[in-house]
Amino acid sequence: MSDLKKTVWTVTVAALLPALTAAPASADTKEDTQPKPPAVMSTVGGAKLGKPGTQVNLAAGVPVLPKEVTGRSWIVADAESGDVLAAHNAHWRLPPASTLKMLFADTVLPKLPKTRSHLVKPGELAKVGEGSSLVGVKEKHTYTVHDLWLGVFLRSGNDAVHVLSGMNGGLAKTVQDMNDRAAELQALDTYVVSPDGYDAQGQVSSAYDLTLIARSGMQNKDFREYCSTPRATFPGEVKPGNKKRSTFEIQNTNRLLTGDYGIPAYQGIAGVKNGSTTHAGATFTGVAERNGKVLLVTVMNPSAKESHAVYKEAARLLDWGFAAAGKVKPVGELVPPKSAQTGTGASAGSVEGEAGSGGGEQSAREGGGRTTVAAAGGSGGAGTALAVAGGALALLAGAAFLVNRRWPLPDLVRRRRQPRA
Numbered sequence: 554m555s556d557l558k559k560t561v562w563t564v565t566v567a568a569l570l571p572a573l574t575a576a577p578a579s580a581d582t583k584e585d586t587q588p589k590p591p592a593v594m595s596t597v598g599g600a601k602l603g604k605p606g607t608q609v610n611l612a613a614g615v616p617v618l619p620k621e622v623t624g625r626s627w628i629v630a631d632a633e634s635g636d637v638l639a640a641h642n643a644h645w646r647l648p649p650a651s652t653l654k655m656l657f658a659d660t661v662l663p664k665l666p667k668t669r670s671h672l673v674k675p676g677e678l679a680k681v682g683e684g685s686s687l688v689g690v691k692e693k694h695t696y697t698v699h700d701l702w703l704g705v706f707l708r709s710g711n712d713a714v715h716v717l718s719g720m721n722g723g724l725a726k727t728v729q730d731m732n733d734r735a736a737e738l739q740a741l742d743t744y745v746v747s748p749d750g751y752d753a754q755g756q757v758s759s760a761y762d763l764t765l766i767a768r769s770g771m772q773n774k775d776f777r778e779y780c781s782t783p784r785a786t787f788p789g790e791v792k793p794g795n796k797k798r799s800t801f802e803i804q805n806t807n808r809l810l811t812g813d814y815g816i817p818a819y820q821g822i823a824g825v826k827n828g829s830t831t832h833a834g835a836t837f838t839g840v841a842e843r844n845g846k847v848l849l850v851t852v853m854n855p856s857a858k859e860s861h862a863v864y865k866e867a868a869r870l871l872d873w874g875f876a877a878a879g880k881v882k883p884v885g886e887l888v889p890p891k892s893a894q895t896g897t898g899a900s901a902g903s904v905e906g907e908a909g910s911g912g913g914e915q916s917a918r919e920g921g922g923r924t925t926v927a928a929a930g931g932s933g934g935a936g937t938a939l940a941v942a943g944g945a946l947a948l949l950a951g952a953a954f955l956v957n958r959r960w961p962l963p964d965l966v967r968r969r970r971q972p973r974a
Contacts, residue, residue: 587856588625594644597739598761599885602643609639610882619869623862624852626760629874632768632840632847636883638874640760643885646742647853649758650828651686651709652836653750656743656758658705658779659770660734661721667699667775669720677719678712682751685711688803691790700788706779707805708787709828714749724748739888740765752832760851765887767825767838767849780824783811808864809839816864819871827863835863841871848874849887 589605596603609618618639626642637643672695681687688703688710690696696716704713718727727748735743740762746753758766770776782805789799805811807827812818821841828836834854841848850870855862 590625590642590645594642594646595742595759595761597644597741598637598888602637602640602761602885605642605645607639607641608643608884610884612880612882615881616873616876619866619873621857622852622855622866622869623857624760624855624866626851626853627866627870628760628764628849628851629870630764630768630849630887631878631883632771632849635768635887635889637761637885637887638848638877638881638883639870640884643761644742644759645853646757646759648752648756648830648833649743649750649763649853650752650830650833650836651750652763652826652828652838652851653743653745653748653756653758654705654709654714654828655763655770655780655826655838656731656735656740656745656766657714657717657727657748657750658702658776659738659766659773660731661717661727662702662773662776665698665717665720667697667702669698670695671698671701671716671720673716674719677716680724681711681715682747682749685749685751686806687712688787689789689801690716694788694791696788702775702779703782703785703803704787706826707782707785707803709806709826711749711751718748735762735766737892738762738765738769738890750828750830750833752830760853761887763836763838763851763853764849767840767851768887769890770825771840777824780807780826781810807837807839808861809837809868814861816861819868829863837863837867839867839871843875846875846878848878850874 592605594603594605601608607618609615611617622641624641626645626647628640628643629638630636631638673690673692675692678690678692686709688705688708690701690704690710690712698717698720701713701717704710705717715724718724721727721730724747728745731745731748732743735741735745740758742757742759743762743766744755744757746756750756770780784802784804786800787803789801791798804813807822807824808814808816809819809822810824819839819841821843823840823842825838825840827838836851836853838849838851841850848871850867852863852867852870855866857866859865
């Protein structure tokens with residue numbers, strides 16, 4: 554071998570030696586391939602919420618966060634004060650799956666009278682995504698708006714979403730309305746492409762935004778009723794020769810509400826929405842009340858291999874939140890809508906009173922620069938979960954939510970509450 558060839562061979566082997574002797578890849582390196590949150594995220598609600606990783610102010614007397622929480626993004630917040638008690642990658646923009654239906658309802662529900670009937674036209678179901686969750690809406694059949702919202706909340710029916718979107722002026726208008734509503738709520742991580750949450754390029758939200766949206770939706774008594782209903786009767790097909798239309802029972806897919814598939818019902822749960830798609834993984838936003846505290850929790854895309862991990866992790870975070878409430882210093886806040894800051898009033902989906910709904914009435918008035926709640930009543934006969942929502946969370950609709958302050962719960966509301974078993 555010539556001196557030149559020897560030199561080339563030596564250089565080549567030296568260059569390849571590190572690669573040839575490197576340790577083979579193992580399962581231990583799998584975590585390094587997992588998506589990581591951006592180094593810089595939104596700071597809406599506070600600077601700490603824009604930081605990657607877990608944000609919590611642990612101090613003497615504050616319980617340690619549960620270890621068994623693997624969600625890529627999660628948040629625990631006080632629904633009444635807006636305080637964020639702890640968060641993990643709160644503003645990471647991720648696919649939301651059907652939790653996006655909360656924004657759909659917050660946007661569209663106030664626009665359509667619940668007693669209005671609609672004959673489903675051919676083509677209204679044509680663009681429902683393949684493999685979508687369905688409640689069973691049929692073309693050329695008539696449904697009330699009330700029926701369709703039950704289909705949205707209980708069965709996460711994309712077919713019901715598309716029909717309601719058609720009643721709202723079409724899919725494109727509904728998407729624009731939802732994006733406008735997200736901007737009004739300052740849910741700035743959220744971008745809507747499909748109103749039902751079906752996987753779509755560029756469609757994202759965050760744990761922070763979903764919690765903000767849920768808090769807004771819960772101001773509406775119909776929203777509260779639908780998201781806290783465990784079971785309902787839904788219209789079936791009209792069969793030839795039958796004078797009476799058939800019906801069938803539907804059950805809410807929120808396992809913390811129904812206590813199904815080995816998941817126990819969470820004590821004090823009052824909604825709101827779950828979701829799951831191939832791209833988004835499992836997502837969940839829930840609200841619960843215990844001992845006079847009302848908490849919101851959102852978990853997005855847990856990596857745990859345990860069954861129904863999103864519900865178990867949400868329950869663990871709620872348990873921690875109730876134990877930590879009043880002891881832990883907040884790391885941020887749920888901001889009020891733009892209209893509340895500018896004094897222009899609330900837009901679609903937010904404040905409403907209870908007068909005329911069969912559950913008492915409430916009013917808010919300004920006195921000495923401070924908003925006070927005169928009285929709060931329930932919604933009357935919608936079950937334990939709704940009684941919670943119609944009590945503590947209806948209080949927010951009296952203007953406490955809009956100015957983002959802490960308010961005591963009326964004794965009347967406290968006495969009415971019964972914890973869920």
